[in-house]
Amino acid sequence: MNTAHHPVQLTVQNHIAVVTIDNPPVNALGVAVRRGLQQAITQAQADAEVHAVLIVGQGKAFIAGADIREFGLPPQAPALPDVCNAIEACTKPVVAAIHGPALGGGLEVAMSAHYRVATASAKLGLPEVQLGLLPGAGGTQRAPRLVGAQAALDMMLSGRHVGAQEALRMGLIDLVATSDDVQAEGLAYVRHVLSEGGAVRRTRDQTEALADRVKHQVAIDAARADVAKKRGLFSPARIVDCVQAALDQPFDEGQRTERTLFEQCLASPQRAGLIHSFFAEREVLKAPETKAAKPRPIKEVGVIGGGTMGAGITVAMLDAGLHVTMLERDAAALAQGIARVEKVYDGLIAKQRLTTEGKTAILERLTGATDYSALAQADLVVEAVFEDMAVKHAVFKQLDAVCKPGAVLATNTSYLDINEIANAIFRPQDVIGLHFFSPANIMKLLEIVVPARVSADVVATGFELARLLKKVPVRAGVCDGFIGNRILATYRTAADYMMEDGASPYDIDQMARAFGYPMGPYEVSDLAGGDIGWATRKRRAATRDPNAKPSRYVHIADKLCERGWFGQKTGRGYYLYPNGARNGTPDPEVLAIVTEERAKAGITPRSFTADELQRRYLAAMINEGAKVVEEGIALRPLDVDVTLVHGYGFPRWRGGPMKYADMVGLPQILADIRAFAKEDPLFWQPAALLVKLVEEGRDFESLNKA
Template identity: 70%
Template sequence: MPLRPSADVVTRELRGAVLLVTIDHAPVNALSADVRRGLLAAIEAADTERAVQAVLIVGAGRNFIAGADIREFGKPPAPPSLPDVCNRIEACAKPVIAALHGAALGGGLEVALAAHYRIAVDGAKLGLPEVQLGLLPGAGGTQRAPRLIGAPAALDLMLTGRYASAKEALALGLIDRLGDSGDILAEGLAYARELLAAHAPVRRTRDAAALNDRAASLAAVTKAREATAQKARGLFSPLNIVDAVEAAIEQPFDEGLKLERKLFLQCLDSPQRAGLIHAFVAEREVLKAPETRGAKPRALDTIGVVGGGTMGAGIAVAILDAGLPVTMIERDEASLARGRAHIDKVYDGLIAKGRLSAENKAATMARWRGSTTYDALAHVDLVIEAVFEDLDVKQVVFAELDRVCKPGAVLATNTSYLDIDALAASISRPADVVGLHFFSPANIMKLLEVVVPKQVSADVVATAFELAKKLRKTPVRAGVCDGFIGNRLFAAYRATADAVMEDGASPYQIDAAVRAFGFPMGPFQVVDLAGGDIGWAARKRRAATRDSNARYVQIADRLCERGWFGQKTGRGFYLYPEGSRGGMPDPEVEAIIDAERERAGITPRSFTDEQIMRRYLAAMINEGANVVHEGIALRPLDVDVTLLYGYGFPRYRGGPMKYADSVGLPTILADIREFAKEDPLFWRPSPLLVDLVERGADFASLNTTA
């Protein structure tokens, strides 16, 4: 039969005795229906064409196969299914070789596992990250990977979703050969011809023997199940992965495939899958800010940081970790030494955990320099101010930056709440000023709010997004208002938590209810971690403009007046004995709460956890609708990503706006109107929420309008 292209995205070409099958489906060779049809047709052709003695599968462009095609998410499945394709590849009567470069992820690695031999070149990334989408490998990955590399290694790859390098893959046994050059086609063809010359047999992964030690394999499953039950609290797919691997040990291959498919379909039907896929798509969509379209980022070779406190030091660590040099400015030598000590503490902690060598720390810190004079910033491309949260203080800093920084330098502020338009207007180059709101600890937290003032240049915004990329952070564009996106929402749901506390629930019950929903911490634990003095300063700043009719709970102020600012002072809402990070309930705090209830004339009542969360989430969603309505957030998905990456909203729920859609906006609006009977000023429904309910629309309908 003629060896014609079987589909536009999969081509076949006979190279001697080797049928070269090339996947060319831009941009990442995702496994669309056309790709699946093309692969199936290629294997059918190989089995029937006498001239073909072996098959080589390669990917065009930068990747082998990067996984499923996200454009097909939510659509009815089109044949052939990937399990059928993988089973047909494995059943081929002639040796099938997969040549891997770039991404070989998810279904891409499952295709490679179904092949009989595998070669990869340096730079390849191999992984089964379906758990991150609320799924499990559903095309034989849970059955073939353990048989090939053993249960412990397979469970590690699937439960973490991490990627293995080509060298690690060789050590694990995921691949058979590591190519010497970067030319995957030449390497693959040479390997295929070598196998033919050696008369290498068809070697099916289903017959691999890595699970022969049944007792050790089952012990690995038991250990993984126990660890997963603790680490993946509330998640559905991880334990299904463990069950599928157990089936690989206990059942024949075909029976294991049947269970894998059953468990995969259960995951597919789970609301968690929908939430995780929304998060996956949203974190890519937030990169598309209007100011970045067509704008070229400025240079980012040298960075300055003003302030060596906890936040400034964390920002400096994030920059150093990205391989960039940092110049830190502090007001005097003692403060500079403390800033350096903060950085040393981070790296020394990594050394103590065995995650960094002393030599690597020394090489990293060689890129750090400190100074007590702003003149040291004359050469930097971008400077981030991270001083005390006070507009007057920050304006003094920016006056100095205006004086010393070179033309074209980007001047960024790390303010959490303040008016960046006013800050920009106070200097001679407002077009160079942008907000870069990091989250604590800045070297760990992935969110970076890019706050866009009125006069900023588009290339400055593009530079901020480029910096986020270099720092491996997720940027979200925000407009200027008090608190931007994240802290504005936090203020709303924190106010709700305060009101519920004053009305009768303890802060410890509220925190426990929030954790049970899936947050890593409750709101009062967050206050203690961040420092109660920060919010206290913001409340005092707003006092003059606060609506006198608005409810104001003073409990947190009473704690701050005593100097109880949280972990850094040893007590806040919780007690932290001997520097402990794990807080204990404090009877004195409960006594203060009782006294404040009496002062406010409130008779405490009890709340169920469900009642607490209805109020907590309704406040969050309503304020999220407001920031979208006002243009502070471009789309509901920007709110979702902000809460996912900066505030610990459970990823498997997709974010507050996605969660609201899943519950139903009429239900959320009905709750808000019910709560408004107690406090009509606070519980004013967002005009956007009201409009969407009246139109029968949802937040998702607004995610394509930016």
């Protein structure tokens, strides 16, 4: 007797063929599911007793997309476009009943059905762009025919998930069900379709959504212009081409265009980087502590400080549905902090992404306070006060006195030793680093910094908070700058050396943008404000060892700060920002300061090609990343990759610095570092891990699998 589980089952109920996809955990479209769907449609088509077909998912999803276990393997028949075409070609009405995720190929299956009903929990999306692909099973042709060019482009270029109500407004589905019983709701809708005459309504034949050709051409042209501005990515422009084909070509021809462009995306070198990013973003969620312990409950949170960072953290917490108490030193500072929070929501109202009532409802969960006793019931407190150890000690001493037992006490420090903060209070096991990136309500990265004496459930709580805030968490050990800022300090130093040796800051920024960064290091400095780094450098100047690595100190940034040129907020930094301009123009006076500093340092300037600048910049980043992994500050190379992609603008399509190093080849990276070391042996010291991997003929990826 064969008891093998079939991932697609067909039963007939009152002349309706119910096709159930049951492929846990998320009904991914593996080869067995594709075969099962194709066979079920053939069977329903051939059975005279069947009048209509219902496709439904078992468990928590309709179909969450492709089967990621098949990535990189040779394709097996039937291909998904053939399955979708078979569903659409059925001569009996086919209804897709959607609950939970219907993403990528899952939504393509639903769009090839003749009707769609969804429960309130449904999440519909075409996120292929995040993998360097485009929807390749007719999705780029069917979506515009259902929702028009603008909405289809928005879904495909952003990869975002759309809820049931929005999907109904767009025309992506026909009905939002009133209950969560997806099969019952689906059967009821099939009976409704049959009672209305049982028309077969093929998406390929829909013309209404694309009727106004001029309007849709404007949307396509706007998307093309927008994509051109976002340098580097391959698949978005191909998505726009496919939507153009949906407007211009008959369905079969449009589908052939889609297939050609899909195969181009598949062959693109960006695919490897994006696939690496996709898996790495899932892998970072796995830390030893999350396997060993359960998180503590989080409902009430405290945020200490209402400055830019504190206000951003507060917004992130409110957006996650938490109750927040913001603490400031006095009423005036508190009023400013709350005004900063309100400004974020007012901006969303102005963009019509929030209503005034919505803002009021959110702010009902925000309480202001000037006395630490207001944090007595908080489950978790994050301090975002001035980056000074004495100030942090004073804050934690107060928290130690007032917070309830088991409250998680977190510091948002960027550099300071969290072990020292933890060891100064009576509950070091409750202290953790939660390093947010500014603006904290927008930036995705959250470094979860693990001091020596913290308990595992506190670390697990950090990961749970990241999940609630929809952040990408990376576990980091304690050192100066943790993972991200430590590596940043090194490649920024490499940039400063290149500037003093003969490159202009504008050449270096141009190189970084050409590589795929949204901004170069000096543009970032101007955006963040040069005074922040200057304060840190002044604080460290007293302890700077003239014999320490790196022994060379570049004074150019300090010279700009001494003139009050802190960047955008002062109208000039490395660049000039006349009349509050967002984009800077090069400043001849900055180049004069650079020339003067070179002369003082006794440096004869040399010229660098863009390739030489790039090789030094990335070698410094990769080498320091290898040291961070070697010391256990990052668990694996992929943790470095995710940190640099989500916190520092490293192009996601290149996978991160460690993946990039693997693609270039570690022997090449090591050879570069050894060549640079001939000029500056103090700065360019190859990481022992890098040397070891090259000697053993291994790459960083081998450590991700360990």
